[in-house]
Every structure is written in C-alpha cells, then in structure tokens.
Amino acid sequence: MFQRKGEEPFTAVDGVSFDVEPGQTVGLVGESGCGKSVTSLAIMGLLPRRGPKISGSVRFEGTELLSLSDKQMRDRRGRDLGMVFQDPLSSLNPVIPIGLQVTEVLERHRGMSRKAAQPHAADLLDKVGIPDPTRRLSEYPHQLSGGMRQRALIAMALACKPRLLIADEPTTALDVTIQAQILALLAELVQDTETALVMITHDLGVVAGLCDEVNVLYGGRVVERARRHELFKRPRHPYTHGLLASIPRLDAPRGERLVPIKGSVADNIPWTNACAFAPRCPNALDTCVETTPVMEADNGRLLRCHNPVEQEQEVSA
Amino acid sequence: MLRFTVRRLIQLVGVVAVLSLLLFAWLRSLPGGPVSALLGERGTEESRARLTAELGLDQPIITQYFKFIGRALSGDFGTSTGVQPGTAAMDIFLERFPATLELSIFAIVVAVAFGIPLGYLAAKRRGGWLDNLGVVGSLIGVAVPVFFLAFLLKYVFAVNLNWLPSYGRQADALEATRVTGFFVLDGLLTQEWDAAWDAFVHLILPGVALATIPFAVIFRITRAAVLDVLDEDYVRTAESKGLTLQTIRTRHVVRNAMLPVVTTIGLQTGALLAGAVLTEKVFAYPGLGEALAISFERRDYPVLQMVILMAALVYVVINLLVDLSYALIDPRIRTR
Amino acid sequence: MTTTKKERVDALAASSAKKADDSGVSLAASAWRSLRRNPVFLIGAVLVALFVLVALLSPLLAQHDPGERMLADQVVKARNEIPPAQAGHPLGGDLQGRDLLSRLLIGSQQTLMVGVLATVLGLIGGLVLGTLAGALGGWVDSLVMRAVDVMLSIPSLLLAVSVGVLFSPPNIYTVIVAVAIVQVPIFARLLRGSMLAQRHSDHVLAARSLGVKPGAIVFRHMLPNSLGPVIVQSTLVLAVAIIDAAALSFLGLGNPDDSVPEWGQMLGTSQQVFDSHPNLAFWPAGCIIVVALGFTLMGEALREALDPKNRR
Numbered sequence: 016m017f018q019r020k021g022e023e024p025f026t027a028v029d030g031v032s033f034d035v036e037p038g039q040t041v042g043l044v045g046e047s048g049c050g051k052s053v054t055s056l057a058i059m060g061l062l063p064r065r066g067p068k069i070s071g072s073v074r075f076e077g078t079e080l081l082s083l084s085d086k087q088m089r090d091r092r093g094r095d096l097g098m099v100f101q102d103p104l105s106s107l108n109p110v111i112p113i114g115l116q117v118t119e120v121l122e123r124h125r126g127m128s129r130k131a132a133q134p135h136a137a138d139l140l141d142k143v144g145i146p147d148p149t150r151r152l153s154e155y156p157h158q159l160s161g162g163m164r165q166r167a168l169i170a171m172a173l174a175c176k177p178r179l180l181i182a183d184e185p186t187t188a189l190d191v192t193i194q195a196q197i198l199a200l201l202a203e204l205v206q207d208t209e210t211a212l213v214m215i216t217h218d219l220g221v222v223a224g225l226c227d228e229v230n231v232l233y234g235g236r237v238v239e240r241a242r243r244h245e246l247f248k249r250p251r252h253p254y255t256h257g258l259l260a261s262i263p264r265l266d267a268p269r270g271e272r273l274v275p276i277k278g279s280v281a282d283n284i285p286w287t288n289a290c291a292f293a294p295r296c297p298n299a300l301d302t303c304v305e306t307t308p309v310m311e312a313d314n315g316r317l318l319r320c321h322n323p324v325e326q327e328q329e330v331s332a
Numbered sequence: 333m334l335r336f337t338v339r340r341l342i343q344l345v346g347v348v349a350v351l352s353l354l355l356f357a358w359l360r361s362l363p364g365g366p367v368s369a370l371l372g373e374r375g376t377e378e379s380r381a382r383l384t385a386e387l388g389l390d391q392p393i394i395t396q397y398f399k400f401i402g403r404a405l406s407g408d409f410g411t412s413t414g415v416q417p418g419t420a421a422m423d424i425f426l427e428r429f430p431a432t433l434e435l436s437i438f439a440i441v442v443a444v445a446f447g448i449p450l451g452y453l454a455a456k457r458r459g460g461w462l463d464n465l466g467v468v469g470s471l472i473g474v475a476v477p478v479f480f481l482a483f484l485l486k487y488v489f490a491v492n493l494n495w496l497p498s499y500g501r502q503a504d505a506l507e508a509t510r511v512t513g514f515f516v517l518d519g520l521l522t523q524e525w526d527a528a529w530d531a532f533v534h535l536i537l538p539g540v541a542l543a544t545i546p547f548a549v550i551f552r553i554t555r556a557a558v559l560d561v562l563d564e565d566y567v568r569t570a571e572s573k574g575l576t577l578q579t580i581r582t583r584h585v586v587r588n589a590m591l592p593v594v595t596t597i598g599l600q601t602g603a604l605l606a607g608a609v610l611t612e613k614v615f616a617y618p619g620l621g622e623a624l625a626i627s628f629e630r631r632d633y634p635v636l637q638m639v640i641l642m643a644a645l646v647y648v649v650i651n652l653l654v655d656l657s658y659a660l661i662d663p664r665i666r667t668r
Numbered sequence: 669m670t671t672t673k674k675e676r677v678d679a680l681a682a683s684s685a686k687k688a689d690d691s692g693v694s695l696a697a698s699a700w701r702s703l704r705r706n707p708v709f710l711i712g713a714v715l716v717a718l719f720v721l722v723a724l725l726s727p728l729l730a731q732h733d734p735g736e737r738m739l740a741d742q743v744v745k746a747r748n749e750i751p752p753a754q755a756g757h758p759l760g761g762d763l764q765g766r767d768l769l770s771r772l773l774i775g776s777q778q779t780l781m782v783g784v785l786a787t788v789l790g791l792i793g794g795l796v797l798g799t800l801a802g803a804l805g806g807w808v809d810s811l812v813m814r815a816v817d818v819m820l821s822i823p824s825l826l827l828a829v830s831v832g833v834l835f836s837p838p839n840i841y842t843v844i845v846a847v848a849i850v851q852v853p854i855f856a857r858l859l860r861g862s863m864l865a866q867r868h869s870d871h872v873l874a875a876r877s878l879g880v881k882p883g884a885i886v887f888r889h890m891l892p893n894s895l896g897p898v899i900v901q902s903t904l905v906l907a908v909a910i911i912d913a914a915a916l917s918f919l920g921l922g923n924p925d926d927s928v929p930e931w932g933q934m935l936g937t938s939q940q941v942f943d944s945h946p947n948l949a950f951w952p953a954g955c956i957i958v959v960a961l962g963f964t965l966m967g968e969a970l971r972e973a974l975d976p977k978n979r980r
C-alpha cells in the first residue's frame with residue numbers, strides 16, 4: 016500500500032484493509048512503528064506529496080479519496096473527515112486563540128463569518144465538556160490543561176460534524192483519569208452524531224472500552240481482525256495473545272506472572288516469504304520463515320497465521 | 333501586557349546602570365585618563381588643571397561617578413577635539429544621528445524586504461536551486477569583511493561604471509531645504525523631488541553594503557524558522573481541518589515562524605551602527621559611524637564616548653522594542 | 669536586554685546538555701558519521717586544512733623576506749605607481765616595494781595566530797565566568813550574568829573598538845585582546861546555560877549521590893558535556909576574529925608595525941589606495957574570505973550535526 020522511495024524502498028504498510036460503518040468504532044492496535052499512523056495519514060491525504068507512494072483504495076461513501084485532487088481533498092478534510100492527534104499541546108497553534116482555531120473550520124467549510132461562528136464555537140466547546148466556553152474562546156493553548164486541550168482538538172475535528180473521525184492515540188499524552196474522560200466523550204459523540212470512528216492506539220484498554228471491531232497490526236499488516244469480545248475472549252494470533260497476556264490484571268490469581276512478548280519491533284523480518292512476527296513468536300514453525308501467511312476467515316474473524324493459538328483464553332475483557 | 337512592559341523597563345534601568353559603570357571605568361582607563369578623554373591630547377597644562385578640579389578628580393571615586401552620571405544625563409559629553417573641533421559632542425550627535433538613522437532604515441528595509449521572502453521561498457522549496465544558492469550566498473556574505481564589500485561596490489558602481497555617487501548624502505550643488513535632517517524625507521516634504529531622489533541615490537551603495545550581513549542572517553533565520561514550523565504538529569492539524577493553503581501559510585506557518593525572525597531583525601538593527609562605522613567611512617557618509625571612525629584616528633574622546641554610549645543605548649532600546657513585539661506575537665510571553 | 673542573542677545561546681547550550689543525557693558518547697560518533705559524508709563540512713575542512721598547511725609551510729614557500737623593500741625603486745609616489753607583476757614576483761609589490769606573494773604567504777602565520785589566540789582567550793575568559801556562574805549559582809551567577817548581559821548589549825564590533833582605543837599605541841596583541849573580549853560574554857553564556865541545564869540532570873545527580881566531589885563533577889561530568897556547542901562556537905569565532913581584526917586595522921586601531929604581515933592589516937591599510945591599486949586589497953581580502961568561509965562552513969556543519977533535531 017505504501018512505499019517510501021529513498022535509499023532503500025521501505026514498505027511501511029501493506030494490505031491493511033478495513034471498513035467502518037456510521038456510528039461504528041474500529042480499532043487499529045499495534046506497537047509503535049507498526050504502521051497505524053501512516054494508515055491514518057494516508058486516509059486523510061496528509062502524507063507528504065513527494066516521497067511516499069500510495070497505492071490501494073480509500074473509499075468514502077462511494078468516492079475514491081485517493082483519486083481526488085489536492086483541492087478536492089482539502090474540501091473534504093475538516094468537513095467529511097476529521098482527525099484528532101496524539102499530543103494536544105503541540106497539535107494546537109500556540110500563538111492564536113482557541114476560538115479562532117475552532118471558528119476557522121466553520122469559516123472554511125460552512126462559509127460563516129468569524130463573528131457568526133463564535134456562538135457555534137462556544138457550543139462546540141461546551142459539547143466537548145469545556146466549562147465556561149465563551150471565555151475559553153479567547154484563551155491560548157498554553158492556558159488550558161492537557162485534558163482541556165484534547166477536548167478543544169476534538170471540538171475542532173467535530174466542528175463540521177464529519178462522518179469519519181480518526182483518533183490517533185488521542186489519550187496517550189494524558190493522565191489516566193483524563194484518558195477515561197476523553198474516551199467516554201468520544202464514545203458519546205460517536206453515538207450521538209452517527210460518526211464512524213477509527214481509533215488508533217497501542218493500548219488494548221482503550222480498545223476494550225470503545226471499539227466494536229479490532230484490527231491488530233504487526234509490521235504493517237493486519238494479523239488478526241475480530242469483534243471486540245471475540246478478540247479478548249479468544250485471541251488466536253500469537254501476537255494478539257501475547258499483547259493480552261502482557262497486560263497486568265487485578266483479578267489475576269496471586270503469583271501469576273505476566274508474560275512479556277520477547278524482543279521488539281526491531282526484530283522484524285520482512286513479510287516476503289515469512290511471517291514478520293516469527294522471530295518473536297512462541298508458536299513459530301518452520302513454515303513461518305518459509306512462506307508468508309495469508310489472511311483467512313476463521314469463525315467470523317480474519318487471521319494471518321500458520322499456527323494460531325488454540326487453547327481457550329481464560330481472561331475476558 | 334502592562335506588567336510585562338513594566339518589568340522589562342525595570343530590567344532596562346538595571347542594564348543602563350551597569351552600562352554607566354562600565355563606561356565610567358572605560359573612560360578612566362583611556363590613555364591619559366578622563367582629562368585627556370575630554371580635552372584630547374592637545375590640552376594645555378592650564379586647562380588640564382582647571383578641568384581636573386572641575387571634574388572633581390581629587391574627590392572620592394563615588395562622587396566622581398555621580399558627577400559623571402550628572403553630566404551624562406544633562407547631555408554634556410564635552411567638546412569635540414578632532415571630528416569638528418570646538419563643537420559640543422552632543423550637537424555633533426544631534427546633527428549626525430538622522431543621517432545614520434536614514435541609512436540604517438534603508439539598510440534594514442532592504443535586508444528585510446529581500447531576506448524574509450527569499451528565506452520563506454528557500455524553505456518551501458528546500459533543496460531547490462534558490463535554496464542552495466541562498467544558503468551558500470549567505471555563508472559567503474558573512475565571510476566577506478563589510479568594509480571590503482563597500483569598497484568593492486564603490487569601485488565597481490561609482491568609480492568604474494559611474495552609475496551612483498561615491499560619497500556623501502547629497503550633491504552640494506542642490507542646495508536643498510533642510511527640515512527634519514532626513515534628506516529623502518525633506519525632499520518629499522518640500523516637494524524638491526530632485527533633492528529627494530539625489531539623497532536616495534546616495535543611500536543606495538552604503539545602504540546595500542550595510543544590508544548584506546543583516547540580509548544574510550535574516551535569510552537564514554527565516555529559512556530555518558519556516559522549516560521548523562512546517563514540521564510542527566499544529567501545521568498538520570491545520571491541514572487536517574482542510575484549511576486553504578493561504579490560511580495555513582499566513583495564520584499557522586508565518587505567524588509562528590516570525591518569532592525568531594523578529595528577534596533577529598531587532599538584533600541586526602541594533603548592530604547596524606557597528607557596520608555603519610565601516611560603511612560610512614568608506615563612503616564619507618556624514619553620520620555617526622563616520623564621526624566614530626574619525627574619532628578613533630584623531631583620538632577625539634568626547635565624541636568617542638558619546639557615540640559608544642548612544643550606540644549601546646539604541647541597542648538596548650531596540651532590544652526592549654523587540655521583546656515587546658515578541659510579546660505581541662507570542663501569547664505565551666504576554667500572559668505569563 | 670538582548671533576549672535574543674542570549675536565548676539562542678541558551679537554547680544551544682540546553683539542547684547539547686539534553687543530548688548528552690540521551691545518548692552520551694554515541695552523539696559524537698553519530699555526528700562524525702554524518703559529518704564525514706557532509707559536503708559542506710568537507711569543503712570547510714579542506715579550506716581550513718589548506719590554510720593551516722600554508723601557515724606552517726610558509727617559511728619554505730615564501731621566496732622573499734616579507735619585510736624587505738626589494739622593489740622600492742619601482743615605487744613612484746608622484747605617479748602613484750607600485751611594482752607590477754614580474755619574473756620572481758608573480759603578484760608584484762606593495763606600496764613599500766615589498767613582494768606581495770611572500771607577504772601573503774607569511775601573513776597566514778600571524779592571521780592564524782590572531783584567530784586562534786583570540787578564540788582561545790575568549791574561550792578561557794568565558795570558561796572561567798561561565799563555569800563560576802553555572803557551577804556555583806546564586807549571587808555569583810546573578811552578578812556575572814548581569815555583567816555579561818551588558819557586554820552583549822553593545823554591538824560586538826563597537827565593543828572591540830572600545831577596548832581597542834584603550835591601548836595606545838596598539839600592537840598585534842592588543843588587537844587580539846580587543847577581538848577576544850567580545851567573545852567572552854558569548855562563551856560565558858553558552859557554558860553557563862549548559863551547566864545550568866546539567867545541574868539537575870540524571871548523570872550529575874547520580875555522580876553527586878555517589879559522593880563525587882563538586883570540583884570533579886564540574887570538570888569530569890559537566891564540562892565535557894558542554895563541549896559540543898563550545899566547539900561549534902569556537903569554529904565560528906575563528907572566522908569572526910580574523911574579520912574583526914581586519915576591521916580594527918581599517919579603523920586605524922590595528923597593529924601599526926607592518927614588518928611582519930597579517931592579512932587583516934594588509935587589507936585594512938590597503939583600502940586607502942583601493943581606487944588606484946585594488947589588487948593590493950583583493951589578495952588579502954580573498955584569503956580572508958576563503959579562510960573565514962572555511963571556518964564558517966565547518967561551524968555550520970558541526971552545529972547541524974550536533975543538533976538533536978537533525979538526528980532522525
């Protein structure tokens with residue numbers, strides 16, 4: 016799907032494919048470097064024009080987004096497609112007030128004057144749970160707390176009621192209690208507005224609370240896709256299994272050990288004629304380093320593995 | 333904003349206080365001490381003795397310091413001994429300051445008008461021919477001694493090609509009316525268009541020579557700042573909102589990139605007098621820089637100390653203005 | 669006050685301290701790796717190496733005594749004539765009838781000395797002030813930094829000439845001192861900022877908790893980590909010092925004794941006859957530009973290599 020031309024062509028993401036329905040939340044889960052963010056930027060048309068090569072298809076309500084011109088894509092972004100980024104402080108322009116950063120979306124896509132957009136912006140801030148929104152409009156990002164900044168970013172992304180919202184690690188930079196609030200807010204907004212949400216995270220806890228369907232990515236490919244409950248109840252791919260087993264649980268029996276996944280993403284081998292996860296996989300067979308596993312349907316889920324985990328996982332989310 | 337301004341002003345007073353101490357110490361270290369500093373080396377025994385008593389050099393050093401401050405505050409820097417013998421140093425300053433200011437404004441306008449747009453374009457097309465040419469050119473620009481460049485310009489455009497005048501502020505034959513001391517402005521005010529044009533033409537060569545280093549620095553800082561900002565997350569956010577390129581450039585990229593650029597413009601403006609010493613000397617341009625250059629040669633200490641003090645003051649005041657404009661652009665400073 | 673020059677210097681210092689924390693030794697290694705392939709650095713290094721080589725070998729390269737007025741009979745003051753290029757004197761002679769090529773070659777020695785001594789002096793002054801301020805903190809810090817701020821608030825060339833007029837008559841060493849003093853506050857701020865950033869960093873806390881003596885912490889742990897920006901600044905100062913020395917000569921504050929040549933002095937004094945004999949200025953100016961460019965290119969490449977932002 017992507018190729019970065021440089022000293023050596025490097026395929027960041029390959030064969031990642033998923034659908035999102037209105038009001039539905041799909042999760043993309045994986046370690047850092049697995050291609051989650053590249054996927055989301057490609058959907059938004061935000062990858063640098065020169066350099067990376069994108070092939071494949073991004074269809075939005077019947078339109079092929081990849082075939083749109085820069086200008087057409089600009090019209091869509093912020094109106095039909097919204098995005099929330101990871102670090103709320105650096106993602107906000109430090110030298111212009113929050114209010115302008117909200118109203119500029121309305122000015123651009125709704126054709127409102129700045130003045131007319133003010134009450135709308137205040138409404139939006141109110142809706143994402145920012146107290147005293149009218150006063151906040153004239154404040155600057157550095158005057159807001161981390162959680163408030165992320166709420167403001169969400170308000171900007173939702174200003175024109177986009178039908179697809181991509182949230183790229185929206186809670187990673189926040190305190191745990193704030194994380195929960197932001198996730199609850201996102202869940203509520205998705206339900207209220209029938210927005211389709213793509214949730215990108217490395218945190219299975221986020222997935223457990225929010226997503227209907229989960230795609231687990233490894234080395235730029237989806238290795239397992241399942242409904243949330245299925246996945247947590249019975250992870251089949253050794254990687255998914257490993258991710259779940261490495262999370263500490265309060266209800267685990269005393270003395271039970273956490274099982275870390277060996278190695279790191281740096282141990283990746285290319286997908287060509289092998290499974291990229293093989294070097295770190297406890298279930299690896301000889302075939303795993305000889306042939307590339309393909310996506311296969313398996314009891315309502317998709318799985319890319321030569322030797323999936325068989326035993327029933329005791330834990331449930 | 334008000335608190336910020338007040339705090340900056342208080343700091344400024346501190347700097348000026350330390351500056352006056354340094355200047356006092358400097359004056360006493362000049363060859364021959366403060367008496368020679370004021371009288372020059374040609375003072376008679378008699379006038380020396382009189383001045384020694386007058387300055388209270390027999391009194392404790394603290395008293396001397398406050399007397400020095402008192403004289404400085406009343407604008408009394410002594411009488412010129414070399415530049416324009418017999419004229420009060422302060423009068424020389426008042427007469428020549430507009431000339432240097434006019435030249436400096438011309439130079440900084442040239443540097444900004446070329447440096448910022450070219451720096452921005454270079455950053456937008458990083459690695460392109462304009463970028464490479466600009467970066468190499470700005471590095472060479474800093475490596476060329478200013479006064480050599482000035483001579484080169486004069487040699488080529490005034491002496492050989494005879495396109496532009498080689499010295500002075502205005503042709504003497506014009507007998508233009510003087511109003512403000514800014515010759516171009518005077519010409520415009522009195523509608524003596526030929527006088528305005530002539531004064532402007534006289535500004536070109538020294539102005540361009542003076543502008544090279546500020547231009548090179550402003551170009552490079554603008555380029556670096558824009559490159560930094562283009563990489564920022566908030567620019568990606570602005571893109572994700574589907575804003576037009578126009579909005580993204582002006583509101584998100586340029587506004588943030590301006591912060592270091594404004595600082596640089598201020599610094600370079602403040603440092604212009606240093607360059608003016610060299611260029612004004614080359615073009616015999618009757619400003620403060622030339623006065624300073626002559627005062628070195630003729631050991632005219634009253635003019636010397638006056639110009640150095642004024643240069644430092646101008647520099648300090650410009651830095652204050654930069655800080656204030658910085659606060660206007662950056663709310664993080666304003667509301668801290 | 670000069671927030672600007674100050675903040676730039678401080679940012680450089682802080683970033684280097686941070687880098688040192690992050691990656692320790694590997695920084696130098698990775699910087700070197702990127703420098704070896706950087707054409708800007710290579711060109712700069714070649715120019716500088718050539719300069720140093722000429723300075724070292726000039727006694728062998730120069731065919732004539734640079735102080736001997738061997739062509740004096742060809743100098744005709746009345747007709748404003750100087751010795752033209754001729755066999756044995758490919759660049760001709762100067763106003764006194766001395767061989768220009770030999771003066772240029774031998775001049776590289778004094779020029780190198782001016783650059784190096786001024787930089788070293790400035791560095792030592794800055795090192796003492798900056799280390800005192802950064803390591804001790806408190807009122808020493810405030811006092812030193814106020815003085816440094818004021819020095820920074822005077823345009824650097826004006827500061828140099830202000831120091832220059834204190835020496836009467838001037839000589840080559842007073843020129844060096846005048847040029848060096850301008851650099852003291854810059855180095856002081858740089859080192860102090862770097863020290864300050866490190867005082868609370870993990871490696872210094874670790875050393876302190878192990879009971880390492882304060883002096884040893886400063887010299888063995890803090891100073892080495894401040895080296896990056898100091899090296900960058902020193903390289904740039906080498907260029908500035910040579911140019912400033914030329915400006916002092918031009919303003920009549922240079923070394924009046926020209927029996928031993930120096931490029932800045934040759935350029936500064938040749939300006940009076942620029943219109944009639946531009947070649948007398950072109951040669952030393954060309955040499956200064958090439959050398960200053962070499963140091964500047966090296967410095968800029970070093971700065972880029974040591975900047976964590978560029979290490980992706």
